Amino acid sequence: MRLIVRDYLSMLKESGELDALLGDLLLCMDIEPISKAQIGVRQHGVDLAAVGPDPDETGTEKVFLFIVKAGDINRSIWDAPKQGIRPSLNEVLDVYLPKRLDEKYACLPKKVVVCCNGDLKQEVDQNWIAFKEKEGKRHGVDFDFWGGDKLSGYIVTYFLDEYLFPETARTKIRKTLALVGLPEYDLSHFYSLIEETLFERQLPRGKSASASRKRLKAIRLVHLALRILFTWAQEENYVKPAVLAAEYTLLRVWDCMRVLNLLRNKKTVTEFLRIYNTYQDILRMYYNKIQTHCQVRDGLFGWGYRGDEIEYPLRTFEVIGILGTLGVSQFYEFAATGDENRLENMRSVAETLVSLLKNNPSANLPPFDGHSIEICIGLLLLHYAGRRREAAQWIDDLIGKICIAYRIGQHFPIASDSYDDLIALEIGQAESKEKLTDCSTIFPLLAQWCAILRLEEIYAGLRENVERFFPHSTLQVWYPDENSETVLYKTNASRTGVAIKIEPLPSEIDDVKDHIRRIQKSLLDPTEISCLGKRGFLIIGLIASRHYRTPVMPFYWQSLVDHESQGETGGK
DSSP states (O other), rough: OOOHHHHHHHTHHHHHHHHEEEHHHHHHHTTTEEEEETTTOOOOSSEEEEEEEETTTTTEEEEEEEEEOOOOOOHHHHOTTTTOOOHHHHHIIIIIIIIISOOGGGSSSSEEEEEEEEEEEEGGGGHHHHHHHHHHHHHHEEEEEEEEEHHHHHHHIISSOOOTHHHHHHHHHHHHHHTTSTTTTTOOHHHHHHIIIIIIIIOOOOSSSHHHHHHHHHHHHHHHHHHHHHHHHHHHHHHHHHHHOOOOHHHHHHHHHHHHHHTHHHHHHHHHHHHHHHHHHHHHHHOOOOOOOHSSSTTTSSSSSSTTTTTHHOOEEEEEEEHHHHHHHHHHHHHHHHHHHHHHHHHHHHHHHHHHHOOOOOGGGOBBGHHHHHHHHHHHHHHHHHHHHHHHHHHHHHHHHHHHHHHHHOOOSSSSHHHHHHHHTTOSOOOOOHHHHHHEEHHHHHHHHHHHOHHHHHHHHHHHHHHHOOOOEEEEEEEETTTTGGGTTOOOTTSSSEEEEOOOOOOSSHHHHHHHHHHHHHHHOOGGGGGSSSOOTTHHHHHHHHHHOOOOOTHHHHTTTTTOOOOSSOOO
């Protein structure tokens, strides 16, 4: 396990990664950080200051002053004039200790630690020893070096302890990393590790400091596991497993917080947000990899896997779902913070989605009816980005292409989620097409989006085509109930809730709106779902739908039904 952690550490950048991990590690060692580096503020050599028991001296209480560097400590970094180790050490001794350290810590022993994720090279070993001996006696200060080997040892000892990360879990992460590069690997070992850490070991519910530490440590552990997997996925140049792992981790941590009544606990929410930031990092890397493919005709054909008639549309809708989730998450962050950068990010992702729809005809032929999930998330992004024209075009194309495919008898969305059924349909050995389309969530979803966007002509065409080609299909919209919350973040929740039939489609768009308002009044208040409530986290519900294949909760689009349609400039 030390080798795995050591290798992971070697890949971390100094700012935002190595220093953040060090802060988590110190908390697990009961060493409490008292100050952290701030960008643009002179630190006088100290990147992180902390107070707590010295692990090398049986718990002696000390002040720790850390100088954090990425990579090896060699001669060039030792003597570098501005960011070098020796100038930083001199600043700590000459300025920070006498001028910056809080007086209440003055009586405690001091230890200055040079911390890096590499090694102390032999060429500067004697310089380090001579400096420690001379300045240690002169200032009454201890010096220490925490390199990659020592850091990995502390992480294994204090992070991965026998209570929260036992040997069985260590075995699972080893197996995950061994298999993560294989396209057919299902991440079962990683998922099992998350379950064992957060749920099977029964984290304490109390408000005591000890209970709080154990819960925070468990969440930090699963975050560390995710970061390690992400690093390995980058090395393998295969980011999709990291996307799935990040989704699962976010959902299970949210569920853990919900079960333990910690959704208002500031420390726990802070740790959750750090995992969310890692999720965003992973999505951005995925986005950077696929962006250019979306801008080329049939660019997703053959990308990632073989490019055949079945895999191409499956891959297309997978990318639509991930792009949509990334873009919508940026809009929600903009709505919460007013950060214009988030709005620009959302618009950029929406532009890529528009390119995907334009360049990949497979975007108009969803293989499964369950791809209503991706269609809904994609339409949400286009709506928030003000791309009404493109949303209308996609809806019209979906209606037309699905009906043509059904008439031909190939490539129409089937009601099951079976890959075998897709193969049988491809080779002409499937059940009757009427049986394969005995229910539909796509058509009622498109009908309600027509109402939201006031697409009267497109809606009239949809209604006519459904009556003509799909009179045998049960049109339905799934709504959660009071039992859905208990399973929403861990499995497909569609076995709970209620499916409302919409048969036949109303004759007018205003009737569609009236139906939505009437149904909303008679069913569960969406705010009863934790991710939709006052202290909720809206994107979690969409992630749960994409990950577990639960239909998107109607709140997400029906809440827009009385809003004015967006123009072409974006924003809400």
